[in-house]
Amino acid sequence: xxxxxxxxxxxxxxxxxxxxxxxxxxxxxxxxxxxxxxxxxxxxxxxxxxxxxxxxxxxxxxxxxxxxxxxxxxxxxxxxxxxxxxxxxxxxxxxxxxxxxxxxxxxxxxxxxxxxxxxxxxxxxxxxxxxxxxxxxxxxxxxxxxxxxxxxxxxxxxxxxxxxxxxxxxxxxxxxxxxxxxxxxxxxxxxxxxxxxxxxxxxxxxxxxxxxxxxxxxxxxxxxxxxxxxxxxxxxxxxxxxxxxxxxxxxxxxxxxxxxxxxxxxxxxxxxxxxxxxxxxxxxxxxxxxxxxxxxxxxxxxxxxxxxxxxxxxxxxxxxxxxxxxxxxxxxxxxxxxxxxxxxxxxxxxxxxxxxxxxxxxxxxxxxxxxxxxxxxxxxxxxxxxxxxxxxxxxxxxxxxxxxxxxxxxxxxxxxxxxxxxxxxxxxxxxxxxxxxxxxxxxxxxxxxxxxxxxxxxxxxxxxxxxxxxxxxxxxxxxxxxxxxxxxxxxxxxxxxxxxxxxxxxxxxxxxx
Amino acid sequence: xxxxxxxxxxxxxxxxxxxxxxxxxxxxxxxxxxxxxxxxxxxxxxxxxxxxxxxxxxxxxxxxxxxxxxxxxxxxxxxxxxxxxxxxxxxxxxxxxxxxxxxxxxxxxxxxxxxxxxxxxxxxxxxxxxxxxxxxxxxxxxxxxxxxxxxxxxxxxxxxxxxxxxxxxxxxxxxxxxxxxxxxxxxxxxxxxxxxxxxxxxxxxxxxxxxxxxxxxxxxxxxxxxxxxxxxxxxxxxxxxxxxxxx
Numbered sequence: 001x002x003x004x005x006x007x008x009x010x011x012x013x014x015x016x017x018x019x020x021x022x023x024x025x026x027x028x029x030x031x032x033x034x035x036x037x038x039x040x041x042x043x044x045x046x047x048x049x050x051x052x053x054x055x056x057x058x059x060x061x062x063x064x065x066x067x068x069x070x071x072x073x074x075x076x077x078x079x080x081x082x083x084x085x086x087x088x089x090x091x092x093x094x095x096x097x098x099x100x101x102x103x104x105x106x107x108x109x110x111x112x113x114x115x116x117x118x119x120x121x122x123x124x125x126x127x128x129x130x131x132x133x134x135x136x137x138x139x140x141x142x143x144x145x146x147x148x149x150x151x152x153x154x155x156x157x158x159x160x161x162x163x164x165x166x167x168x169x170x171x172x173x174x175x176x177x178x179x180x181x182x183x184x185x186x187x188x189x190x191x192x193x194x195x196x197x198x199x200x201x202x203x204x205x206x207x208x209x210x211x212x213x214x215x216x217x218x219x220x221x222x223x224x225x226x227x228x229x230x231x232x233x234x235x236x237x238x239x240x241x242x243x244x245x246x247x248x249x250x251x252x253x254x255x256x257x258x259x260x261x262x263x264x265x266x267x268x269x270x271x272x273x274x275x276x277x278x279x280x281x282x283x284x285x286x287x288x289x290x291x292x293x294x295x296x297x298x299x300x301x302x303x304x305x306x307x308x309x310x311x312x313x314x315x316x317x318x319x320x321x322x323x324x325x326x327x328x329x330x331x332x333x334x335x336x337x338x339x340x341x342x343x344x345x346x347x348x349x350x351x352x353x354x355x356x357x358x359x360x361x362x363x364x365x366x367x368x369x370x371x372x373x374x375x376x377x378x379x380x381x382x383x384x385x386x387x388x389x390x391x392x393x394x395x396x397x398x399x400x401x402x403x404x405x406x407x408x409x410x411x412x413x414x415x416x417x418x419x420x421x422x423x424x425x426x427x428x429x430x431x432x433x434x435x436x437x438x439x440x441x442x443x444x445x446x447x448x449x450x451x452x453x454x455x456x457x458x459x460x461x462x463x464x465x466x467x468x469x470x471x472x473x474x475x476x477x478x479x480x481x482x483x484x485x486x487x488x489x490x491x492x493x494x495x496x497x498x499x500x501x502x503x504x505x506x507x508x509x510x511x512x513x
Numbered sequence: 514x515x516x517x518x519x520x521x522x523x524x525x526x527x528x529x530x531x532x533x534x535x536x537x538x539x540x541x542x543x544x545x546x547x548x549x550x551x552x553x554x555x556x557x558x559x560x561x562x563x564x565x566x567x568x569x570x571x572x573x574x575x576x577x578x579x580x581x582x583x584x585x586x587x588x589x590x591x592x593x594x595x596x597x598x599x600x601x602x603x604x605x606x607x608x609x610x611x612x613x614x615x616x617x618x619x620x621x622x623x624x625x626x627x628x629x630x631x632x633x634x635x636x637x638x639x640x641x642x643x644x645x646x647x648x649x650x651x652x653x654x655x656x657x658x659x660x661x662x663x664x665x666x667x668x669x670x671x672x673x674x675x676x677x678x679x680x681x682x683x684x685x686x687x688x689x690x691x692x693x694x695x696x697x698x699x700x701x702x703x704x705x706x707x708x709x710x711x712x713x714x715x716x717x718x719x720x721x722x723x724x725x726x727x728x729x730x731x732x733x734x735x736x737x738x739x740x741x742x743x744x745x746x747x748x749x750x751x752x753x754x755x756x757x758x759x760x
Contacts, residue, residue, distance in 0.1 A: 145570070146565075146568075146569060146570030147565040147566075147567065147570045147707070148570075504569065504570065507569070508569045508570055508571055509570075510570065511565070511570065511571075511572065511683070512683075513688055513689065513690055513709065
C-alpha cells in the first residue's frame, strides 16, 4: 500500500525548527499539514547570530519582507569576516574573507599575478587587490543604499541578528502567515511502528501526535535521532579542539556608535573571540579549547577584549561538543540543527546547515513512504559530504597560523590532527591556486574563492617556479586589479554607513522593487 | 538648495520676483518632481516616470527633462522650450517652512503647526528691481503673492495625493523597473536604470471592480498618462541626437 506523506511533525522550536517548518509549509501547505511541538521548558541555545547570504533566499522563500525582518530581529548587515591575530598575533595581523568573488574570478590567473606583484613590490593584500568589499568593511559601510530594492545588493551581504528575536519572529510568521500549528508541550515518549518508523510522539498534555515524517529539532538533546534511534555521534574534537564558549552581550558605548559590517574574529591563546555588531548591542564570545586554558584565563581574555564594561555584564558559559551524527535521516526521522551536529561558530556554518537541510527536505519532500528511503539515502550522502567539507575548511583557518604562544596553535598545525582530504588539497595548492574543479560536487558549501581568501590571507605561498601555465601577457589581470580599485573608490563614495542605512530602514523601509 | 528665509512684510516689503526666470531652476536637472494633479499636463510632452528619492528611497513621480544626470534637453541658452512648466518650477522661489518657535508651541498646545512661507534668497528669480512685488507699499499681499501661495497649497495637497497613488500602485503590484537601452546617432550607448513605470501586463489583468475603484480615486487617468507619456523618451533621444549632430 502506498503511504502518502500528509503530515510533518517538527519536534522542537528555535530557529532550526521554525525555518524547517516554514520552508515545508511555504511549499507544500496545500497538501501537507505541518505541526510543530515545542517544549515550554527548554530554552534554545541562541548563539547563532551570524548568517550567510543564503539567508536572503531563505527569507524570500518564507515570504518574509526584508524590512520587517531587519526591524524585528535587531538585524544588521554582514559583508564577511575579518580575521585578526590568526597568523602572527602581531598588531597589524589581519585578513578578510569577504562575501564576493575576486574580480574576474575564474578567468585569467589572478592569484599568480598577485604573487608576482608581491615578489616585485609591495602591493596590497590579496583580498584588497581582488575584491572591493574589504574597503567597505574597514569603513563600516553598508552593502547597499535605501534606494535598492529589498534583498538586492550592491555588495553581497548576509546578516547579523538577535537569535532569540529571530526565533520569535519566525514563529509568528509561521503561525500567522503559513498556517503552521504550534503545540506547546513536552514530548515524553516516542512510539514506533512495526517497521521501526516513528508512529507518533506522546506529549504530556496533548496526548499522541502522529505524523508521516518527524523532524528532530531538539538541539543538543537530539531526542529522536540520537535518543530514540541511537544514531552514533562522530566526534570531531581530534580535528577541531574548541569545546567551550563564554558569551556576553555588550551594549554600545554611544547610541550612534559605528556598527561593524563584518564579523570580527580575533585569535586568542586557546581559540578566538567573535564580535558581532547588531543595531542595539554587540554579541561577543570567546570560544576556546579547555584542554589548553583554564576558565579563569578565558574569562580574563574576554574581559580584556570587552574592556571595563564587562564587569556589569552576564557571561554565559556554553559547552560545545564538536561533531555530527553519523547519519541525519533514519527511517521517517530527519535531524536539523544542533540535533544533527555542531562544529564551532567559525564561518557561521550552523545556520547555513539548517537552511540547506530545510531546503533539501522541502524541495525533495518524499511523496510516499516508499520513496522516503531513497530521499533519506541521498540526504545522508549530501550532508555527510557537506559536514566533511566544512570541517576541512574550518581546520584550514588553524593550520596556517604561525602563532607560538600556546600549544593550541602548535597542535592545530600537527599533521596528525589534519584530515587527509585537507592535506591532499594543501599539497596540490603548493603549485597552483584553489580552483572550482577542486570542488566538483553540486553540494559544495564553500567555493574555491573562499579557500583562496583564507590561504593567501594567512600568507600561504604558491611555488611559482613550478607553475605550469605562466602567462606572458598579464593585461587581463592588470585590468581586473585596476577595475577593482575603481570599484573601491566608487563604492566608498556612494554607500552610507551601516548605522545610517539601518536608521533609514527603520524610518522608511525598502520597497520590493 | 541654500538656506530659506521666512517672508514677512517688514523685512521683505520691497522684494521683487521675476517669474520669467523660474525655469532657470531646471538647469542641470534631468528629473523634476511632479504631483498627481498635473500629470495630464506633464504627460503632454515629458516622459512621466517614477524614481526613488535619494534620501529616503521612497517612490517619487518625476518628469524627465533629460536622459542623464544634470542634462535638461528643454533648456537652451536660458530659454525653456517646454509647453508646460511643472509646479515644482513655477513655485520658485517660494517654499513652505515650519517656524521652529511655532512648532515648539504647537507641540505643547496640540494645535496644528501653522505653515510659514519662505523664499530662497539665491533664486535666479530675484533679479533686483525687475518683476512682481509681493507686498503693496502698505504691507498687503499682492495678487501675485496670493497666487504663489495657492500654488504652494496645490503642491502640498499634491504630495499627499502622490503618496496615496504610489501606495495603490505598490499594493496592486503595478510598478516595474524600467531598463532603457539607448544607442545614439554617434553610436554611443547608454543604459538608464533606477526608473519605474506601470507594468502594463499586470494593469491589463486588473478586475473590473479594481478599475472602477481606481477611476473613483482619479488614479485611472494618471496611470494612462504614465503609460502614454513613456513614448516621449523617443523625443528626448531625438533632441539629444540633434545636439550630438550639431557638435
